[in-house]
Amino acid sequence: MLEVSGLCVSYGSVEAVRDLSLKVAAGSVVSLIGPNGAGKTTTLNALSGVVPVHGGRIMLEGRDITRLSSHQRVAAGVVQVPEGRLVLAGMSVRENLELGAYCRPRQDIPADIARMEERFPVLGQRREGLAGSLSGGEQQMLAMARGLMAHPKLLLLDEPSLGLAPLVVKMIFDLVLELKSQGQTILLVEQNVFQSLAVSDYAYVIENGSIVLEGPAAKLAADPAVARAYLGQAGPSASAPITGR
Amino acid sequence: MNVLGQQLVNGLFIGGVYALFAVGYTLVFGVLDILNLAHAAVFTLGGLMALWLVQNAGLTIWTAFPLAVLFAGLLGLVLDQVAFKPLRRRPDTYFSGLISSIAMAIIFESLAMGVFGAHNSRFPAGTVPVVIWRLGGITITLLQVEILAAVVLMMVALTQLLKRARVGKAIRAVAENQHAARLLGINVDGIIAFTFFLSSALGGAAGILFGLYFDALSPDMGRPIELKGLAVIVLGGMGSVPGAILGGLAFGLSEVLTVAISGTSNLRDAVAFTLLFGIMLVRPSGLLGRGRLREA
Numbered sequence: 167m168l169e170v171s172g173l174c175v176s177y178g179s180v181e182a183v184r185d186l187s188l189k190v191a192a193g194s195v196v197s198l199i200g201p202n203g204a205g206k207t208t209t210l211n212a213l214s215g216v217v218p219v220h221g222g223r224i225m226l227e228g229r230d231i232t233r234l235s236s237h238q239r240v241a242a243g244v245v246q247v248p249e250g251r252l253v254l255a256g257m258s259v260r261e262n263l264e265l266g267a268y269c270r271p272r273q274d275i276p277a278d279i280a281r282m283e284e285r286f287p288v289l290g291q292r293r294e295g296l297a298g299s300l301s302g303g304e305q306q307m308l309a310m311a312r313g314l315m316a317h318p319k320l321l322l323l324d325e326p327s328l329g330l331a332p333l334v335v336k337m338i339f340d341l342v343l344e345l346k347s348q349g350q351t352i353l354l355v356e357q358n359v360f361q362s363l364a365v366s367d368y369a370y371v372i373e374n375g376s377i378v379l380e381g382p383a384a385k386l387a388a389d390p391a392v393a394r395a396y397l398g399q400a401g402p403s404a405s406a407p408i409t410g411r
Numbered sequence: 412m413n414v415l416g417q418q419l420v421n422g423l424f425i426g427g428v429y430a431l432f433a434v435g436y437t438l439v440f441g442v443l444d445i446l447n448l449a450h451a452a453v454f455t456l457g458g459l460m461a462l463w464l465v466q467n468a469g470l471t472i473w474t475a476f477p478l479a480v481l482f483a484g485l486l487g488l489v490l491d492q493v494a495f496k497p498l499r500r501r502p503d504t505y506f507s508g509l510i511s512s513i514a515m516a517i518i519f520e521s522l523a524m525g526v527f528g529a530h531n532s533r534f535p536a537g538t539v540p541v542v543i544w545r546l547g548g549i550t551i552t553l554l555q556v557e558i559l560a561a562v563v564l565m566m567v568a569l570t571q572l573l574k575r576a577r578v579g580k581a582i583r584a585v586a587e588n589q590h591a592a593r594l595l596g597i598n599v600d601g602i603i604a605f606t607f608f609l610s611s612a613l614g615g616a617a618g619i620l621f622g623l624y625f626d627a628l629s630p631d632m633g634r635p636i637e638l639k640g641l642a643v644i645v646l647g648g649m650g651s652v653p654g655a656i657l658g659g660l661a662f663g664l665s666e667v668l669t670v671a672i673s674g675t676s677n678l679r680d681a682v683a684f685t686l687l688f689g690i691m692l693v694r695p696s697g698l699l700g701r702g703r704l705r706e707a
Contacts, residue, residue: 240596252591269596
């Protein structure tokens with residue numbers, strides 16, 4: 167599905183991502199994990215075409231999309247649900263969903279909205295309410311639903327569980343599993359490393375803008391180096407790092 | 412009483428033209444947080460282009476109006492491409508955009524002077540048929556009714572566009588968060604260009620109506636309205652379309668009422684701008700706050 171090779175991204179003189187390569191097979195869930203500032207979000211933004219890429223190649227289903235603009239990438243099927251959700255707070259829930267389908271044929275939109283409202287009943291109940299009036303968990307649901315409205319081939323999820331209550335976090339990961347069972351290809355960036363690995367097929371560890379470790383998710387989850395790196399980054403007081411594994 | 416009534420009616424018409432001008436101003440500000448100081452020059456060129464089409468191309472005002480509005484909209488596209496887009500990624504884009512828009516205003520005005528001449532001109536007699544009604548001592552002309560109808564029509568069209576149309580929702584999304592809009596697959600540069608087109612088309616329309624109403628056009632006719640337009644959008648709330656409409660009407664009415672009550676036009680601008688300060692004291696964010704473009 168997705169094949170990234172030699173990706174380089176710089177902000178001014180700072181190299182945020184250096185010679186990064188990764189693959190996401192169709193129908194799989196792949197995690198990209200690593201400490202804050204390692205370049206996870208930058209990588210997703212490079213895939214979405216919202217930060218300039220200085221080197222490397224991004225192939226989607228064998229098609230080179232490296233030079234496509236951000237809206238062309240969405241039309242090509244690369245859809246990001248960004249960190250912090252970024253719902254359009256001043257617009258209604260329904261308008262947010264409609265804008266998620268901005269690149270879709272108009273006649274399909276009402277049926278797709280109905281499906282999303284069935285899947286996330288709260289979005290139906292709050293249809294005319296402002297997205298900014300939703301709770302954090304509801305906003306994350308809206309952001310996910312909005313992303314799905316674009317019918318992504320590849321769904322990029324950036325920290326979907328960040329700042330949410332444990333119950334909502336569970337809902338988010340359940341949703342990832344449900345999407346996976348329906349064949350959705352997902353590239354997942356998470357600070358919640360162990361839950362993230364539990365729903366993934368494969369994982370990459372990124373540090374200082376480069377991949378330092380990769381492997382099947384189950385294998386990485388059992389790797390003491392991953393545990394050390396993760397705990398070392400999060401520290402003992404960070405939120406809910408222990409998931410009983 | 413009739414004098415007051417007459418002034419109220421006049422204030423309504425001139426306020427409508429102010430509102431139309433200010434809506435264009437506020438539209439760009441609401442989307443980009445940038446003041447486009449070439450808006451008044453577009454206003455002028457819209458008016459002069461309509462005049463040229465009527466005078467030299469022999470068109471009726473009904474054909475000249477939409478063509479000149481289209482021309483003004485195209486000037487907006489030029490503005491975006493030349494004065495704003497190249498600076499968009501700069502960290503000082505707000506300030507540099509302001510300066511480059513002043514530069515474009517000077518260029519536009521010089522072009523207007525070169526092409527149309529520096530003199531005052533007016534639409535040929537009979538451009539709009541002169542019909543006058545008297546209702547209980549208040550005089551209303553057909554031109555006034557047409558101006559008000561045109562203003563209301565454009566305001567309603569713009570509001571509905573922002574509220575319901577796909578492109579209108581995209582404009583609001585870009586206004587709220589450009590990064591999020593990009594991730595949704597919205598062509599942000601295209602939407603910004605379209606916003607400039609809309610804004611300038613409305614500004615040009617205001618220029619034509621202004622020229623018709625006061626029966627005078629000149630390359631510097633945009634000067635007085637430039638500052639008034641800024642005052643109107645501050646008064647109504649920066650970036651708010653309904654605020655600009657309300658602010659325009661308030662400004663127009665305060666002007667004519669000052670003249671009616673004081674009996675002289677000396678105090679007109681002083682009172683209008685004092686009103687601005689007064690409202691700023693009570694409602695610092697303007698009559699309708701800010702950010703309402705996003706909620707349209």
